[in-house]
Amino acid sequence: MSPRLHAVILDLGNVLAFHDNALLFRRLGERAGLNAQDAERRLSGAGWTAANRGQLDAEGIRGDVCGALGVDLPMDEFNALWNCHFTIHEAVLPRVEGLVGRVKLVLLSNTNVLHVEWLRPRLPLLERFDHLVLSCEVGLVKPEPAIYQEALRHAGCAPQEAAFFDDVPAYVEAANAVGLQGHVFTTAAAFDAQLRALGL
Known part of the structure; x- marks a missing residue:
């Protein structure tokens, strides 16, 4: 018999908000006079990880990205481009709202200060x-x-008492390795079915 579920741990990107990285690289590339592939190649290095680790503040991210692309964009313009690829996943929000107060709800995201x-x-x-x-x-x-x-x-429970949802299979596998009940997130409808299977 499965242990009672005490917590749901959710990813942010492509769960609560879609992020179209192809659009991001295309828009940044256009502004820098590069194609999307060149922009992605220039931005997929150490700076991206440093931003996610909190080693770069807002100005540090702007400087790192602009330096990699060979442009100097003012912060307002840069910030608009840096966030152009997000769309809120409206369909999933009511289901997540329905979990409030029933389980501990924790967000777990690789992200940076500007996002x-x-x-x-x-x-x-x-x-x-x-x-x-x-x-x-x-x-x-x-x-x-x-x-x-x-x-x-922060969930305050044993690993097996928490369900984790992420759109990246490798991150779900890592969660399973520490004892969490990991699930790959795909769609709002599939998430609904997964929660029902967990008794939620």
């Missing part, structure tokens, strides 16, 4: 979560075991 600043006011549901574990605030990133342990600490 957090942009998404917070557009996702007021985040205020209903018991805790947000953001890589840029804790200095850890998925799939490192320690970031899952940090989420569990």
Whole structure:
């Protein structure tokens, strides 16, 4: 018999908000006079990870990205481009809202300070979560075991008593390795079915 579920730990990107990275690289590339592939290649290095680990503040991200692309964009223009690829996943929000107060609700996301600043006011549901574990605030990133342990600490339960949902299979596998009940997130309808199977 499965243990009673005490917590649900959710990813942010492609769960609560879609992020179209192809669009991001295309738009940044266009502004820098590069094709999308060149923009992605230039931006997929250490700076991306440093931003997610919180080693770069807002100005640091702007400087790193602009330096990699060979342009110098003012912060307002850069910030609009840097967040152009997000769309709120409206269909999933009511289901997540329905979990509030029934289980501990924890967010676990690889993200950076500028994306957090942009998404917070557009996702007021985040205020209903018991805790947000953001890589840029804790200095850890998925799939490192320690970031899952940090989420569990805030969930206040044993690993097997928490369900974890992420769209990246490798991150789900890492969650399973620390004892969480990991599930690959695909669609709102599939999420609904997964929650029902868990008794939620």
